Amino acid sequence: MSTHADTHEHHHEPGLQHQFEDMKQQEESVSIGMWMFLVQEIMFFGGLFTAYLVFRSKYPMAFAAGSNHLDVVMGFVNTLVLIVSSLTMALTVYYAQKGNRNMQVILILLTMFFGTVFLGIKAVEYTDKYNHGVVPVTGLNRVVKAPSGSGESNLEFEQTYAGLSSSEPAKPASGEHEYVNPKGEFQWHEFELIEHTVKEQEENPSAHLLTDNEKIAYFSNDKFDQNKFRDKVRIFFFIYFVMTGLHALHMIVGLGLMTWLLWKAWKNTFSAEYYMPVEMSGLYWHFVDIVWIFLFPLLYLLGRHFIHS
Amino acid sequence: MENHNEQQHEHMNIPKYVGVFLVLVVGTILTYVVALQDLDWIFPGANTLLALGIALTKMTFVMLFFMHVYWSPKLVWLAAAGSFFWLAIMFAFTMQDYLTRGSGVFGH
Amino acid sequence: MQNTSWVPLFPDQASTFAWQVDALYFYLIAISVFFTVGIVAAVFFFAIKYRAKEKYETPDEIHGSMVLETVWSIIPFIISMTIFLGGAIIYFQQYTSPPEGMEIYVVGKQWMWKIQHETGQREINELHIPVGTKIKLTMTTEDVIHDFFVPAFRTKADVVPGRYTYMWFEATEVGKFHLFCAEYCGLNHSGMGGWVYVMSKDDFEQWLSGNTAGQTPVEAGKDLFQNKLGCASCHAGGPQQRGAKLEGLFNSDVKLVGGQTVKADEQYIRNSILNPASQVVEGFQPIMPTFKGQVTEEQLNALVAYIKSLSPGAAGSSPGGAAPGAPAMTNTNAAAANKPAPAKPAAKPAANSNK
Amino acid sequence: MQTQDAIIPGSAPEPKLNYLTNGSTLRSWLLTKDHKRIAIMYLITVSLFFMMGGMYAAAIRLELLTPASDLLQSGTYNKVFTQHGILMIFFFLIPSIPAILGNFLIPLMIGAKDLALPRVNLLSLYIYWIGGALTLWALMQGGVDTGWTFYAPYSTTFSNTYVMAVGLGIFINGFSSILTGLNFIVTIHTMRAPGMTWFRLPLFVWAHYATSLVMILGTPVVAITILLLALERVAHIGIFDPTVGGDPILFQHLFWFYSHPAVYIMILPGMGVISELISSFSRKKIFGYEFIAFSSIAIAVFGFLVWGHHMFVSGQSIYAGLVFSFLTMVVAVPSAIKVFNWTATLYKGSISYDTPMLYALGFLGLFLIGGLTGLFLGSVGLTVHLTDTYFIVAHFHYVMVGGQVIAYLGGIHYWWPKITGRMYSEFWGKISAMLVFVGFNLTFFPQFILGYQGMPRRYASYPEEFQVLNIFSTAGASVLGVGLIMPVIYLTHSLIFGKKAGDNPWILPGLEWRTSSPPPTENFEVMPVVTWEAYDFSDENGLDIDEIKRQQAELATA
Numbered sequence A: 001m002s003t004h005a006d007t008h009e010h011h012h013e014p015g016l017q018h019q020f021e022d023m024k025q026q027e028e029s030v031s032i033g034m035w036m037f038l039v040q041e042i043m044f045f046g047g048l049f050t051a052y053l054v055f056r057s058k059y060p061m062a063f064a065a066g067s068n069h070l071d072v073v074m075g076f077v078n079t080l081v082l083i084v085s086s087l088t089m090a091l092t093v094y095y096a097q098k099g100n101r102n103m104q105v106i107l108i109l110l111t112m113f114f115g116t117v118f119l120g121i122k123a124v125e126y127t128d129k130y131n132h133g134v135v136p137v138t139g140l141n142r143v144v145k146a147p148s149g150s151g152e153s154n155l156e157f158e159q160t161y162a163g164l165s166s167s168e169p170a171k172p173a174s175g176e177h178e179y180v181n182p183k184g185e186f187q188w189h190e191f192e193l194i195e196h197t198v199k200e201q202e203e204n205p206s207a208h209l210l211t212d213n214e215k216i217a218y219f220s221n222d223k224f225d226q227n228k229f230r231d232k233v234r235i236f237f238f239i240y241f242v243m244t245g246l247h248a249l250h251m252i253v254g255l256g257l258m259t260w261l262l263w264k265a266w267k268n269t270f271s272a273e274y275y276m277p278v279e280m281s282g283l284y285w286h287f288v289d290i291v292w293i294f295l296f297p298l299l300y301l302l303g304r305h306f307i308h309s
Numbered sequence B: 001m002e003n004h005n006e007q008q009h010e011h012m013n014i015p016k017y018v019g020v021f022l023v024l025v026v027g028t029i030l031t032y033v034v035a036l037q038d039l040d041w042i043f044p045g046a047n048t049l050l051a052l053g054i055a056l057t058k059m060t061f062v063m064l065f066f067m068h069v070y071w072s073p074k075l076v077w078l079a080a081a082g083s084f085f086w087l088a089i090m091f092a093f094t095m096q097d098y099l100t101r102g103s104g105v106f107g108h
Numbered sequence C: 001m002q003n004t005s006w007v008p009l010f011p012d013q014a015s016t017f018a019w020q021v022d023a024l025y026f027y028l029i030a031i032s033v034f035f036t037v038g039i040v041a042a043v044f045f046f047a048i049k050y051r052a053k054e055k056y057e058t059p060d061e062i063h064g065s066m067v068l069e070t071v072w073s074i075i076p077f078i079i080s081m082t083i084f085l086g087g088a089i090i091y092f093q094q095y096t097s098p099p100e101g102m103e104i105y106v107v108g109k110q111w112m113w114k115i116q117h118e119t120g121q122r123e124i125n126e127l128h129i130p131v132g133t134k135i136k137l138t139m140t141t142e143d144v145i146h147d148f149f150v151p152a153f154r155t156k157a158d159v160v161p162g163r164y165t166y167m168w169f170e171a172t173e174v175g176k177f178h179l180f181c182a183e184y185c186g187l188n189h190s191g192m193g194g195w196v197y198v199m200s201k202d203d204f205e206q207w208l209s210g211n212t213a214g215q216t217p218v219e220a221g222k223d224l225f226q227n228k229l230g231c232a233s234c235h236a237g238g239p240q241q242r243g244a245k246l247e248g249l250f251n252s253d254v255k256l257v258g259g260q261t262v263k264a265d266e267q268y269i270r271n272s273i274l275n276p277a278s279q280v281v282e283g284f285q286p287i288m289p290t291f292k293g294q295v296t297e298e299q300l301n302a303l304v305a306y307i308k309s310l311s312p313g314a315a316g317s318s319p320g321g322a323a324p325g326a327p328a329m330t331n332t333n334a335a336a337a338n339k340p341a342p343a344k345p346a347a348k349p350a351a352n353s354n355k
Numbered sequence D: 001m002q003t004q005d006a007i008i009p010g011s012a013p014e015p016k017l018n019y020l021t022n023g024s025t026l027r028s029w030l031l032t033k034d035h036k037r038i039a040i041m042y043l044i045t046v047s048l049f050f051m052m053g054g055m056y057a058a059a060i061r062l063e064l065l066t067p068a069s070d071l072l073q074s075g076t077y078n079k080v081f082t083q084h085g086i087l088m089i090f091f092f093l094i095p096s097i098p099a100i101l102g103n104f105l106i107p108l109m110i111g112a113k114d115l116a117l118p119r120v121n122l123l124s125l126y127i128y129w130i131g132g133a134l135t136l137w138a139l140m141q142g143g144v145d146t147g148w149t150f151y152a153p154y155s156t157t158f159s160n161t162y163v164m165a166v167g168l169g170i171f172i173n174g175f176s177s178i179l180t181g182l183n184f185i186v187t188i189h190t191m192r193a194p195g196m197t198w199f200r201l202p203l204f205v206w207a208h209y210a211t212s213l214v215m216i217l218g219t220p221v222v223a224i225t226i227l228l229l230a231l232e233r234v235a236h237i238g239i240f241d242p243t244v245g246g247d248p249i250l251f252q253h254l255f256w257f258y259s260h261p262a263v264y265i266m267i268l269p270g271m272g273v274i275s276e277l278i279s280s281f282s283r284k285k286i287f288g289y290e291f292i293a294f295s296s297i298a299i300a301v302f303g304f305l306v307w308g309h310h311m312f313v314s315g316q317s318i319y320a321g322l323v324f325s326f327l328t329m330v331v332a333v334p335s336a337i338k339v340f341n342w343t344a345t346l347y348k349g350s351i352s353y354d355t356p357m358l359y360a361l362g363f364l365g366l367f368l369i370g371g372l373t374g375l376f377l378g379s380v381g382l383t384v385h386l387t388d389t390y391f392i393v394a395h396f397h398y399v400m401v402g403g404q405v406i407a408y409l410g411g412i413h414y415w416w417p418k419i420t421g422r423m424y425s426e427f428w429g430k431i432s433a434m435l436v437f438v439g440f441n442l443t444f445f446p447q448f449i450l451g452y453q454g455m456p457r458r459y460a461s462y463p464e465e466f467q468v469l470n471i472f473s474t475a476g477a478s479v480l481g482v483g484l485i486m487p488v489i490y491l492t493h494s495l496i497f498g499k500k501a502g503d504n505p506w507i508l509p510g511l512e513w514r515t516s517s518p519p520p521t522e523n524f525e526v527m528p529v530v531t532w533e534a535y536d537f538s539d540e541n542g543l544d545i546d547e548i549k550r551q552q553a554e555l556a557t558a
């Protein structure tokens, strides 16, 4: 495309690889390559979004319940943090194009700082989920001992367990829920909203409060079944963990990239002529931001309005 | 988006970056506030639709200005648009099955 | 009604769908032959006519023709639409159940078909139906996906865990037809099949009233063992054998997993059939499915009698009346797509399945 | 470099080193960034996987010789066909033409020094090796028995074989495919030589462009699907497991979203090869160049709209079934256009019958049958009867073996002199091509009949009335096996004993024929400038025919 057959005098430019004729060709190649990579990433997350879509349309109430359990404030703050980091990233590119080393270094550090804050908040959230026993994998939740005095038999565990789960939401005792979870299993005790909805639906059969699918999926022998509902909430949390987990993994890779950039910027590598690495890392960083822009409403906000109605 | 059209020929500068940033912040606050209102009276699912609308707008801003798609060659536009088109295919054709199950194949 | 020609080319036509599917098939064969013969003939003709007279000579250039391109895009498109329409019409019938008809419930399970008639009769790997009657199947599975396939009827449908699927057909021929499981379902997928018996309406009435008289318990047991219940698919001996050897079993001492030894009396045999997992023979996997609820008390007695007859030397004692027959499969007219509470996969050690 | 002289006067002297001789240490191979060396390393590994897959095929056919499952117990048989499918599809057929011939030839054909991202290219080879090694390890440990389609919930909850390890191997391998596709797209966009406009690109390049699109857009989805499957297996999370609210059909949607487009990854490159072969051996510009080029893109795009045709009886809605059936018919049309254009190219050509051309003609017939039987399967009412029977087995072997593998063999023969600088034995080449053709038809044609009869696939034992046709099939497979082993022998033999081929043995205008054989590491001594159309056999194509003939005569007497 932009090659010239006659000249071979191109070896003066920094960072030009042997297979290219000139910088322009190289930049174009790298940029297209990065965009193709992002396309690939979009499809990768796309599979998860499809799963989200399918299950949300199957079990909207369970998803709302699960979503309401998430900490909106943390999600909200995290969204802002990521947006700030996107701004600093964009400015990094801006200053790299200007060849301003100090600003680059400062902004990269800031970007990394906000990225780390994001991950930190995420870690707090995850720990919280661990403590509340809503990690959908058995064994990855906090093990809660039975109140002292209870025997060793499984039966007794189950009785305590059943008693708690069907009663009003477990009372906070010294900041913790008082439930029994010997194996670190998935826990779910919040049934007011759904039980309320079920009742309304039964009183008013023509209303569309539950979907046809839900009218089967949450019921056993025509009665609302907490266990079946719990399974569906568990699916929400599974999707939540896979999506945010994969997103966090991308953040970590992004931080790695930033470290490398920092090193390069420190050595003052970038200039108006050569700033591709910054620009490309920026594309990646913004992409990860965009994923979160969708995750926030889809995971944290989807059922909020039920609480307030 | 309209008010950014005149930037077509000049490059981004710091005030503009900050402007985009503010749009994103406002969008985030808006999406949060709106999520607390029950919009089901408009039509069921209005909340979700609105939330997605805001998210799409935010995404558009990030892509156009932070990722410089606005000034990029057609191929980049194509890649960006194409991948969302493909996502749409995946969603639409999967849901076309689920949403027509009731009266569908194995249904009575 | 088995096809007996040396190289059978077409399966029996035994349902109302069969001729339609066959007609579509012949239509497609005609199209295929037309295009294949046309193109292959053209290739041969060109290949001979225009073979290089001299190596590496250059013929005249031809660039292409818009007219031709249009023609050979539009014609295949039109033809393919006729194919689509034909298929769509048949498909619509196949998967839209008629309002009236005889309902039969089918449950797939690794690796057998359990069938229950509205009147309560239960069968395994066999389906008896009357000719000329619309049969509607309501199907599900206890474990993985299977597929109920009767080639002679030209129809099939997957059975999916966690929901019900439906299919229907109307048999047009009296006879015995293959029933296959067509969706891969694990170890004994190829053994998961049996027969569909299409009977005249009178015969079917006879069958419904359970008139299979004239057999001794041993004969009846043998029939159950080899055909009706599919025990032989595991216990037949030979390299396929996955189940324990039953010849000489009666009154012998059996070593169980866990070191215990028990005497194989009637009670033991009975228990092996109803609760196979409770006493697993050493050296075997606990794969034998339970037959609780699928065999009646008389059938159980017949089976025990038959298994005893495999050990001629052992002293016989008459099978005693034990607990009354267990209730049927729980699969009654539950709401469509209601979860049929599939059995948990039998004792899968977590360590194993995590590979 | 005599051919270059015609374009650029005063070019460089005869190259001393070619890509094979430029460095002979193991390190110089393993750390190479040269696309040609990477292609050779792919060739070797991919062939090994093909042989393994072939041995599994032999085991399948031997077992099916008799109705009972006597040679292999059903447990073993299940593993055998699963591993046959997995190795053949993910580790042989998908990388076959793109990673070997595409890798080797795309830079040569567009006049570039290398692919745009050589390090990414090497990375993709390593990823392929890692994924392959992991899979092989899992097969040695005990293998996997889920079928290559990994349907849930069998794969997630019931199978106690090495599903995770094999899944991980395929997951990793997927990224090799993604990176190759990415590299091709970038290369085709930015690395074309001056004058090499889009519509001067050989159709082989167009086909690879389309293939790459599918690789980038489809492969990530199967990656995430396998990831979910693995999570379901370890954590019993309920996304595919119906006992806790999951949906096994969702797995099928996600799987086929990739795997139907993937069948076009498995045929488009072959179609690219055939376009080259038919044009070259009729010595004519291909008929309807633009139509063939755009039909590749159309296949890639429409290929994403039809995945539900694998799920007609799975429990998806009647409406979805009809839509997918309709679109399946639409996607067949671009393939039809290609077939007609290839046939028309022969018209008034100057056709010679070297081995590659025999393969090309074989492809035409076999792909035709394979594709037309695809229409049987796309017609939903008929598929209800045909699905999961041997009819499908026959269909996909016709398109995959009769199509892509035959094209691959044709391509290997055709470019063998370019790749190695040596000529293979025409005599043995022709014999083997014919054995493959006959053996192939004998193996798989009876399976159409078996399928319509109702013999289900993945059966270790089958009712006796199906035996006769199965015997035919097994007999055919042995002929096919012999036909396929022969090239391994005579091609290897030719490496040392073959005649020197010369730079342009078939006297063709393509850019890849205008450099030396084997090409130098930098591909061209002098960067070419393209002034001719694709497949230009006229006098304006800048070839010095007399010089080429002189070189050939020299080689003949030497």
Ligand code: HEA
Pocket: C031, C035, C075, C076, C077, C079, C080, D149, D263, D264, D266, D267, D309, D310, D311, D312, D328, D329, D331, D332, D333, D335, D336, D337, D339, D367, D368, D370, D371, D372, D373, D374, D375, D377, D378, D379, D383, D386, D387, D388, D392, D395, D396, D399, D400, D403, D404
């Ligand atoms: C290289 C791989 C390849 C290719 C190219 C194709 C091509 C096609 N395939 Fe195939 N297919 C597979 C590989 C492939 N397939 C595999 C591996 C499976 C099984 C997977 C599994 O379950 O394990 C499968 C299964 C499969 C099914 C699912 C069957 C089932 O499980 O129920 C269907 C259904 O529609 C189908 C259809 C088609 C169609 C319509 C085409 C079309 O693209 C074909 C187009 C070509 C032509 C039509 C020929 C040329 C045309 C003419 C000469 C003109 C005449 C044309 C008209 C009149 C339209 N295929």
Ligand code: HEA
Pocket: D050, D051, D053, D054, D055, D057, D058, D060, D061, D081, D082, D084, D085, D086, D088, D089, D092, D093, D146, D147, D148, D149, D393, D397, D400, D401, D405, D443, D457, D458, D459, D460, D473, D477, D480, D481, D484, D485, D488
């Ligand atoms: C690229 C894909 C590909 C290729 C090339 C082949 C090649 C062959 N396949 Fe395969 N096949 C599949 C893909 C492929 N297959 C898939 C995806 C399935 C479905 C799996 C599933 O259900 O999950 C399948 C299933 C399948 C079945 C059905 C099994 C069943 O459902 O029960 C059968 C049965 O005949 C079969 C046979 C053959 C034969 C005889 C060949 C022959 O063409 C092979 C000939 C090749 C060789 C013999 C190797 C070449 C030889 C050498 C390089 C020399 C060294 C070799 C020896 C010394 C032996 N295949």
Ligand code: CUA
Pocket: C108, C109, C110, C111, C145, C146, C147, C181, C182, C183, C184, C185, C186, C188, C189, C190, C192
């Ligand atoms: Cu059940 Cu196959």
Ligand SMILES: [Cu+2]
Pocket: D259, D260, D263, D306, D307, D309, D310
């Ligand atoms: Cu397909």
